Amino acid sequence: MDFGFILINALVLACIYGTLAIGISITWSSVGLINLSYGFIFAASGYGAWLCAQYISTFGAVVLMAGILTGALMGLLVCALAFIPIHDKPSFTVRGMIATLAINLIGTQTLMWYFGPRAKSLPEIFGSWKIHLGHIVLTADKIGNIVASIVVVTLVLQWMRSSRRGLEIRAMMMNPHAAAIVGIGVRSTGFYVMAITGGLAGLAAVLLSQTYYISPFGGLTPMIKGVSIALCGGLGSVRGAAIAAVLLGLNEAITSVALGGQYVLITQFAFIILILLVRPRGIAGILDKAREA
Amino acid sequence: MTGKREILNVKGLSAGYGPMRVIHDLDFIVYSGERVGLVGLNGHGKSTLFYAIAGLTGWQRGSVCLNGVEVGRTRSQGPGRYTHLIVRQGLALIPQGDEIFHGLSVEDHLDSGAFTPRAWRERAERKKRILEIFPPLVKLMHVAVGRLSGGERRMVSIGRGLMAEASLFLVDEPSLGLAPKIGKGVMDALMSVDLGGSAMVIAEQNVALLEGRVHRIISMHVGKLKGEASAKFGFETTREL
Numbered sequence: 001m002d003f004g005f006i007l008i009n010a011l012v013l014a015c016i017y018g019t020l021a022i023g024i025s026i027t028w029s030s031v032g033l034i035n036l037s038y039g040f041i042f043a044a045s046g047y048g049a050w051l052c053a054q055y056i057s058t059f060g061a062v063v064l065m066a067g068i069l070t071g072a073l074m075g076l077l078v079c080a081l082a083f084i085p086i087h088d089k090p091s092f093t094v095r096g097m098i099a100t101l102a103i104n105l106i107g108t109q110t111l112m113w114y115f116g117p118r119a120k121s122l123p124e125i126f127g128s129w130k131i132h133l134g135h136i137v138l139t140a141d142k143i144g145n146i147v148a149s150i151v152v153v154t155l156v157l158q159w160m161r162s163s164r165r166g167l168e169i170r171a172m173m174m175n176p177h178a179a180a181i182v183g184i185g186v187r188s189t190g191f192y193v194m195a196i197t198g199g200l201a202g203l204a205a206v207l208l209s210q211t212y213y214i215s216p217f218g219g220l221t222p223m224i225k226g227v228s229i230a231l232c233g234g235l236g237s238v239r240g241a242a243i244a245a246v247l248l249g250l251n252e253a254i255t256s257v258a259l260g261g262q263y264v265l266i267t268q269f270a271f272i273i274l275i276l277l278v279r280p281r282g283i284a285g286i287l288d289k290a291r292e293a
Numbered sequence: 294m295t296g297k298r299e300i301l302n303v304k305g306l307s308a309g310y311g312p313m314r315v316i317h318d319l320d321f322i323v324y325s326g327e328r329v330g331l332v333g334l335n336g337h338g339k340s341t342l343f344y345a346i347a348g349l350t351g352w353q354r355g356s357v358c359l360n361g362v363e364v365g366r367t368r369s370q371g372p373g374r375y376t377h378l379i380v381r382q383g384l385a386l387i388p389q390g391d392e393i394f395h396g397l398s399v400e401d402h403l404d405s406g407a408f409t410p411r412a413w414r415e416r417a418e419r420k421k422r423i424l425e426i427f428p429p430l431v432k433l434m435h436v437a438v439g440r441l442s443g444g445e446r447r448m449v450s451i452g453r454g455l456m457a458e459a460s461l462f463l464v465d466e467p468s469l470g471l472a473p474k475i476g477k478g479v480m481d482a483l484m485s486v487d488l489g490g491s492a493m494v495i496a497e498q499n500v501a502l503l504e505g506r507v508h509r510i511i512s513m514h515v516g517k518l519k520g521e522a523s524a525k526f527g528f529e530t531t532r533e534l
Contacts, residue, residue: 088370088371089370164413167401167404173396174394174395175393175394175395178388178392178393178394179405180349181349181376181380181386181388182380182408183381183408183409183457184377185377186373186374
């Protein structure tokens with residue numbers, strides 16, 4: 001087994017799934033929505049980037065931006081459809097979950113109907129150079145994936161830490177009731193949160209398209225992984241999601257080398273169950289004061 | 294009648310949660326520059342009255358005018374849906390039991406109180422003013438609020454309310470759960486706030502803490518206001534209730 005190779009692969013996967021998981025985690029803890037429409041947002045962003053590559057420009061940064069923007073737009077759409085009308089009704093958590101799941105199903109079918117079942121591939125947005133580090137080969141897409149996701153996630157977290165809107169979102173994450181009392185509008189914050197997390201999903205979609213193809217149902221597996229990472233890290237905790245992403249990325253890379261790719265989901269869920277048995281609130285459930293379910 | 298403007302005018306307000314009616318057809322006026330004490334036992338609707346003014350009860354009906362703008366309306370669900378708009382009209386609610394953001398630092402916390410655009414621009418100045426009222430907070434500015442003591446949390450909670458550019462401050466049981474000496478200190482701080490044209494209503498069970506320091510005391514009993522005593526502050530109260 002080549003440990004360098006495994007480590008790099010694990011890191012790439014961790015960055016992509018971590019980006020998605022952090023979005024899911026932020027959405028849950030701030031607006032109280034378990035958004036199951038990320039599969040759709042993810043696939044739609046991939047198609048957005050693909051359309052951009054087809055008709056506008058194949059320049060890497062432009063394609064990446066197109067993916068992120070499509071994701072943010074889809075996030076706004078989901079917010080308008082599944083959050084605004086029902087967020088103050090009883091048992092919103094369950095209703096929201098079902099509403100977003102419905103959007104996911106309808107959305108992916110629409111993509112299938114419009115674009116057809118054939119998978120599309122994006123151009124290489126990071127070029128095709130490579131670096132030799134000892135006997136490990138770092139290809140452009142791997143380095144690009146890691147750098148792009150870390151940079152964007154850091155920017156988002158920094159923005160959340162320093163801006164007024166960010167304070168709004170963090171306040172909502174800690175205590176939604178008190179947030180209303182100090183004058184934070186739940187609905188406007190919902191739009192910000194969903195746009196940002198949608199954008200993160202879009203980023204993850206474009207980055208993952210460097211390894212896989214874009215297809216209408218291609219978002220399902222990443223969403224399941226994202227949700228399980230967010231759960232494993234403790235819903236609502238960004239640090240927990242980051243740690244869980246690294247652990248599960250490592251698990252995925254080791255499993256696919258040692259046992260074969262088809263066993264990844266099995267070992268992954270066994271691993272998650274193990275973690276949740278030991279720490280029921282996830283890895284970082286105790287690290288920071290997250291909103292309890 | 295100089296400067297005696299109506300800040301809050303509540304008419305025929307009823308409110309409650311689900312099938313439970315906590316406030317019964319209540320009228321209540323607060324004038325600018327006034328400090329009003331609202332006394333009454335546990336469970337008689339003091340907090341619910343404040344929540345109803347902020348639109349946070351399960352349902353409500355009746356008129357609530359804040360600075361002449363109608364902010365109450367008949368509402369059967371969606372608690373908190375309009376609260377942020379009411380807060381922007383100039384309401385600062387300092388809730389009972391410190392509704393705080395555990396993981397945010399004291400500084401973030403005070404910032405979150407300054408939510409109107411103007412207050413946000415002036416927040417550095419406003420923070421300085423709060424720190425003059427609550428000096429112990431100076432060296433705690435970067436500590437997460439969840440790690441503070443009860444008295445310190447109360448200071449943060451009240452400080453957050455005072456950061457707002459509000460014309461009406463509703464303070465719910467500022468001394469609750471605090472040692473008598475600390476509770477008195479908190480009350481002293483509230484009394485030292487320069488109200489200017491705004492008004493403050495303090496709900497409190499411990500009448501002794503209010504006596505002689507507020508303009509009038511209103512007592513609340515089973516969801517209704519029962520009479521009113523002009524405290525010996527010498528403020529001319531008109532019995533409009």
